[in-house]
Amino acid sequence: MAKFCIGIDLGGTFIKVALLDEQRRPTPTREFETPIHEGPDAVVAAIVASARRMVKEHGLAKGDLLGVGIGSPGPIDISEGVIITLPNIPGMDNVPLRELVSKGLGLPAVLENDANAAAYGEFIRGAGVGTANMVLLTLGTGVGSGIVVDGKILHGAHDMGGEWGHVVVQPGGEPCACGQAGCLERYSSATYLAQYATRLIREEGRDSSLSKLLDQGKTLNAKDIVDAAKAGDELAAEVWDRATYHLAVACVNISRIFDPDCVVLGGGMARAGDELLVPVRRYFRQLHWALTPVRMEIHLASLGPDAGVIGAAGVAWSGLGDGCDT
């Protein structure tokens, strides 16, 4: 009889659930509302109920299940299985989520941070399939990342590894909310590139078709920039170019440090498709050393918003199952 692991992706809006069989084939993902204003007990109860419902809908019994993997925003203590705090869900402070969900479902559980889970999802089922070493950069509000080395997620000594969004790519550069200056996130995230365009127009008086949107009271987003760049807006093209250049610098550094098979670009900005991929790949080849040929590939993520829930179930398989990284 086929066995399954349950994947849970805990977010500030939805609890996503999917099941993954031994061949790492996922069921479609189901979303259930996160009861964010009812305290930790309600959140745990909602996770358990969501998972049970999913199991029932697929006609599975408890004996068909190996365990559950939970992906959660941080900061979390992965080895202890504890949520330290969650900015988007009030009251989730020092909650031993792994133990509570494990008890609620009567199954062994593992806890992983959501960026790592997304990277692992792409690794086992998305753009990283067939590789052993992969880095995911998620380009959205910020720049998230997860790193897979020899088939395993890199955690570091205090579960804080894999923060490519806060790697300094311009010493002394743009100040970042984290307290550093010149972080990748300040150049290549959707939020900050739109902010940069706004700054150039509003504070430096630069001319751009985007000023019409600002005059309408709109907050610019990454799609506005790409669309304007495609339509020939010079300022938008310059802003987009700056973001792709710094992403390519990060890719060169990833290549030097990890020598991975590939870097995978995900998150909202990856929806720009070739508008993102082509310039990043071009700059990457330009900036890459000459000592060895370019071997690292750069791909767009392929699982979209399901990467995290699939990865969470995958982490459960790898932590509780046969250890096979199929």
Added chain:
Amino acid sequence: MAKFCIGIDLGGTFIKVALLDEQRRPTPTREFETPIHEGPDAVVAAIVASARRMVKEHGLAKGDLLGVGIGSPGPIDISEGVIITLPNIPGMDNVPLRELVSKGLGLPAVLENDANAAAYGEFIRGAGVGTANMVLLTLGTGVGSGIVVDGKILHGAHDMGGEWGHVVVQPGGEPCACGQAGCLERYSSATYLAQYATRLIREEGRDSSLSKLLDQGKTLNAKDIVDAAKAGDELAAEVWDRATYHLAVACVNISRIFDPDCVVLGGGMARAGDELLVPVRRYFRQLHWALTPVRMEIHLASLGPDAGVIGAAGVAWSGLGDGCDT
């Protein structure tokens, strides 16, 4: 009966040999001349003879030996055990060194690149003892590095990982011989910081006590710069400061990416001791994010030039022995 692994560090001047017991305690290192002009067969024969002599001098028999680890400059193919080419030893092209040494000694062998071996040596026996995650930066002619993640050396998909010397720390910065611009090596290696001081004096006409040495026909080295900086030379202080600043940027990035227990600074420049360590630590704290406390430590290497040979034997223990990372 105690078992031993043999460590070999193949260099362009010496073949170094040490023995490592199960507790990873090394014998003193012995050096034997490398026959660099006699071709690959002579090099292999010298390695085998050096190892045999060392074993004999310690009164050991073949039954006391578990295997041999060889550290070599690159490029090498670690998984195949093959030297691709050695800039310092002519004729060593596509030499299956692992197999040849294994046959010669009648023992299983492993091949590792010398920078990784040095990092592993510091990890098991030097400044990294007691950690599980560590990065070594070797500051000499260039900047070499080796990375230990969860007790294992990071190799990457094509054995080219761990090249922190060629991580870009200043996009569009100093041109590097590797073909990139702004590599760490161009700011923080002994060679290049001395070159930078020379350039400022000779090409930009800057005033410095170091110009006396240049007038005498001397080529500046890192020690000249540190000594002049300590004696109050402003230009030397500025050049040294620039090197330590960029090292600290690299340390911040190592912290974000690997979250290791520590970074270890080795190589010739590390002989400057506190003159190196104090400013690097100070900049590291200044540049570090505010989201979590500073937990990564920065230490000087403690094994000096023996790190590589001890690490090579350690790699043999970890690859051929009990897998224990004591």
